[in-house]
Amino acid sequence: MPRIQLLNNKIERFMRLYQVDGATKIIALIGDSITTAQIPTRLNKMLAEQSKLGEYLIIPWHVSAAGLADTLQALRSMQNFIGAIVTAPHKTQVLQHLDEVAPDAESIQVVNVITRCVEGKLAGWNYDGAGFVRGLEQQGHQVRQKKFVLIGAGGAAASVAFALLSRGCAELILYNRNPNKAKSLIEQLYAHFPKAKLRLGLAENEAMDVIINASAIGIDSTSELPIDEVVLQRAGLVAECIATKEKTALLTLAEKYTEIHSGIHMLVGQLELICDLFLSTQASAQA
Numbered sequence: 001m002p003r004i005q006l007l008n009n010k011i012e013r014f015m016r017l018y019q020v021d022g023a024t025k026i027i028a029l030i031g032d033s034i035t036t037a038q039i040p041t042r043l044n045k046m047l048a049e050q051s052k053l054g055e056y057l058i059i060p061w062h063v064s065a066a067g068l069a070d071t072l073q074a075l076r077s078m079q080n081f082i083g084a085i086v087t088a089p090h091k092t093q094v095l096q097h098l099d100e101v102a103p104d105a106e107s108i109q110v111v112n113v114i115t116r117c118v119e120g121k122l123a124g125w126n127y128d129g130a131g132f133v134r135g136l137e138q139q140g141h142q143v144r145q146k147k148f149v150l151i152g153a154g155g156a157a158a159s160v161a162f163a164l165l166s167r168g169c170a171e172l173i174l175y176n177r178n179p180n181k182a183k184s185l186i187e188q189l190y191a192h193f194p195k196a197k198l199r200l201g202l203a204e205n206e207a208m209d210v211i212i213n214a215s216a217i218g219i220d221s222t223s224e225l226p227i228d229e230v231v232l233q234r235a236g237l238v239a240e241c242i243a244t245k246e247k248t249a250l251l252t253l254a255e256k257y258t259e260i261h262s263g264i265h266m267l268v269g270q271l272e273l274i275c276d277l278f279l280s281t282q283a284s285a286q287a
Contacts, residue, residue, distance in 0.1 A: 019054035019055075022080070023080070024056070024080065025057070025081075025082045025282065026056075026080055026081050026082065027056060027057070027058045027081075027083050027084060027085065028060075028083075029058060029059070029085045029087065030061050030084050030086050031086070031087035031088060032062060032063060032065065032090070034061075034062050037060060037087065038243065039058070039267070040058045040059065040060045042267065042271055043085075043271050043274070046271060047275065050275075050279075056082075056278065065090070065093065068093060068097070072097045073097075075122070076120040077120060081116055082115065082278060082282060083115040083116055083281070085113055085114075085274060086111055086113065087112070091110045091112055092110055092111075094111050095109060095124060097122070098111065098123065099121040099123065100122075100124070101125075102123070102124065102126065104159075104162055105124050105125055107162065107188070107192060108155065108158040108159055108162060108188070109155075110155035112125070112126055113126070113127055113274055113277065115277065115278070126159050127270045127273045128156050128163075128241075129158075129159035129160045129161070129162050129164070130270070131269040131270025131272075131273055132159075132160050132163060132266040132269065133160075133167055134270070134272065134273060135261075135265030135270070136261065136269075138269060139261060141261065143164055143167040143168065144167060145168065145170045146170055146210060147169070147170050147171045147173070148164055148172050148212060149173045149175055149208045149210070150164075150173070150174055150175065150212050151175045151176065151213045151214060151227055152176060152214035152216075152241075153178065153184070153185045154214070154215070156214045156241050157174075157185065157215070158188070160214050161174075161189055162189070165189065165193045165196050170197065171198075171199075172197065173198075173201070173208070174186060174200050174201075175200075175227060182200055202231065206234065207234045207235075208234065208235050208236070209235070209236045209237065210235065210237045210238075211232065211239065211254075212241065213226050213227075213239070213240050213241060213248070214241045218248035218249055218250050219242050219244060224249070225249060225253065229253060232250075232254045232258065233257045235254070235257075237260070237261055238250065238251060238254035238258055238260050238261070239261035240260075240262055240266075242263040243262075243263035243267035244263075246264060247262065
């Protein structure tokens with residue numbers, strides 16, 4: 001049988017099994033690149049577990065920075081498009097193309113979810129931080145009154161910082177190789193949490209409850225560490241935001257000294273919240 005025929009047969013079986021048709025609501029994953037993205041597989045599985053796969057379908061779209069504006073403009077007129085999950089490198093650039101942005105996403109200028117209203121308006125949300133906290137708590141780790149060290153000062157770090165402070169962490173220490181960027185984030189955090197206990201850098205021999213890597217160090221195959229090994233020995237838990245692998249070099253090393261928490265938990269917690277958002281938004285629109 002010709003290869004194209006085999007492919008057509010697979011597509012037809014999939015569409016019959018999950019009832020994919022003209023009424024299926026499309027959710028896109030938008031990024032550049034998306035070859036290692038786990039989101040479509042995991043979110044489609046969540047939809048299947050709720051008997052919603054076919055009624056909804058997640059499709060990955062490889063969109064360059066140059067094509068982002070045209071892509072979003074086209075999506076406004078697609079009646080069965082209900083939203084998108086936005087990944088690197090578009091989480092900041094996407095804001096200028098949206099009609100509405102949730103207050104927390106506006107504060108950190110980072111969006112990782114878009115919902116489309118009936119009129120074609122696009123709204124932006126951020127679930128990075130909320131997903132991290134959800135994943136942490138689902139594994140039995142509490143945020144309230146705990147001392148955190150947060151590595152990084154980019155969009156993911158900002159989102160996690162907002163979520164930790166909103167949840168009532170006792171102290172948040174920022175650790176970043178670019179101190180000016182970390183100082184800028186601290187100023188941003190103080191504007192929303194004026195009574196928060198925030199500072200830069202660690203004191204010698206200082207202990208902490210949790211270390212979180214929210215930097216990009218470790219996302220590839222590098223063995224480079226985002227923080228010195230000796231610091232890991234003073235933590236009660238070392239957690240990752242990187243979800244492309246079960247264990248990064250950081251977690252592999254940290255496991256020798258303390259408990260570890262994979263970035264997969266953040267991804268799962270985030271996708272549960274995102275799935276709920278899309279389903280509840282559609283339920284409200286149909287009410």
